[in-house]
Amino acid sequence: MNPVEDLDSLVGHARVLVCCGSGGVGKTTTGAALALEAATRGRRAVVVTIDPAKRLADTLGIGSLTNTPSRIAGEWPGELWALMLDTKSTFDDLVLAHAADDDQARRILGNRFYRNISGALSGTQEYMAGEKLYELHEGGDFDLVVVDTPPTRNALDFIGASRRLTNFLDHRLYRMLMSPTRAYLRAVNLAAQAFVRTVSKVVGSEVLDDALAFFRAFEGMEEGFRERAARVEALLADEGTAFILVAAPRADAVTEASFFTTKLEESKISVAALIVNRMHPRLGTGRAEADRARAQRFAGTDLGTLYANLADLRTVADGEEAHLTELAANVAPAPVVRVPFLDHDVHDLDSLARISEHLFRS
């Protein structure tokens, strides 16, 4: 994707928008606002969220986990759909699609080790977000899929997640554990045996048995998973896919954002746009030091208070401006869009529309 395209054109043409950034910066809200904007322009848009704040989820009609999008009614020419990703059932669907027969699927779905992988393994959420994105994109019901990445620092594991999990399933250790024959055990070296004993000593043999049963049941499905993973990755690198970095204008957010851009670069992906939320207002062109001096000169009077306050807010705004400059340099030449501090948290369609106003019309 052409990196100098502006947000306006992105939301009009992109097929996939991925919102990434650290937790608490407004990724979910931003993603929903982008999808709403696309619907306003007559596109069929769906937003996949991972962990929305409850009131926003209620507004979007996705108060509970679903695996199918719900349509949000509203006065726009296009369509707006939303879904809150159910990691486990997405994984279950994937297993069902790739299993050779019902028996294999049943053995996998009922295995405790599998339940751990599908529910709790770090990286699974990222993997399934990619999987769901691919499914919605391929399904043909939507012109634009907006996806919100998981709220972890490893959110960008998203990109390699499918490959990593496939590698995980293919790990040679599992191959070793999977071979139940004594002949095989004789063939592996003593250290490896000690290894298995250690694992079982630490976590108990019950746990290890579950793992063994899982890998035995999974046999033969790796190829299907690998192929699928390659297709998800190709979609993420596709021209119609754009990554949007969402950030807050704080020092720690700058560190995080540069971490994200580095990770993206490693995958040869550039940030298509930077959205900085919760910016303090810029109050004219004066300098904080001068305000501070006047606050001191008039200390104890109302004018002193007014200058002290102006100095405080200008100090914050200057700091934010410096952080923003650093962020912008990090993602150059991607466009930077500012969203001011809003009076209320976003939890209805009106306030979502106001975010769109700031993103596209100011």
Next chain:
Amino acid sequence: MDPGQFLRASRVIIVAGKGGVGKTTVAAALARMAAREGLSALLVQVEQASGLAALFRRPPLTYVESTLAPAAGTEAEVRGRTITPDDALLEYLEDHGLRRISRRLVSTGAMDVVATAAPGIKDILILGKIKALERSSGADVVIVDAPAAGHAITFLLSVRGLLDAVRVGPINAQAREVLDMLSDPARCSVVLVTLPEETPVNELVETAFTLEDQVGVGLGPVVVNSVYPPLSGLDTPPETAAEAVGEVLTPAEVEALAGAARFRRRRQDLQRAQIARLAERLPLPQLRLPSVFAADLGPAEVDLLADTLRAEVTGLPDVVPSSAGPR
């Protein structure tokens, strides 16, 4: 409440909160508050990306303890270290006579198998190490900068989950011991941090109930961070305020001053409403920390916050609720 009494109430204080609410800063301020009371503090970082060391202008922390703020006069020392699951596992295995196998277990990625087979094992290794520090550390207070967001809950809930998955063996024993520590308010308490804003307040309330119901952990006061300090005189129009001291302002100055005052008044109103809502929904005492108007936080700002924390704790009654109460 006497600050010393507050700090001695439990040896381990876990500071938790949603990303971006400033829990790392609060952990640092608590440590400095302890140091100024003459109590040595050990800050434990469990996430790689925490800005903890930077707040003290020190190089990033490692698994080996280092000094963050030296002892001076009556002030005790603040030390810091990380606890990462891989290092904790290595140490655990070595302590259990499995040194030979330990490096290999980590380097081949077998740790991932184990962690998948028994989710929560990484968390239990970290918590197990914290429990060991509670017993062995030379520090008077061990302050843990917990993982961000919902991860803090998963982190603390992992113990119960693990007890179900691993029913025998040393990990089971470890999990039991950790649970004993977590559920004993005399040994461990959780300080939750929030901003006076709607979503963070909602999440904090939810977290408080979940931690209490499902982990049985003792809750310390809630820290409300980044509260605008009250300023009187913001309601006066700039022209009137200038006239009162014989000044004349340019139109641009009037506009900037009025805009700034308007912004602050509005935010103060919103913050007040959220602080009241938090108090209504959660009976825990609140410690309020001011917004720090600085581009970057360093030791001076941490000390300023430590002072405020101390004053806020002093203002609490001797006996305060340590429970989220009924939902």
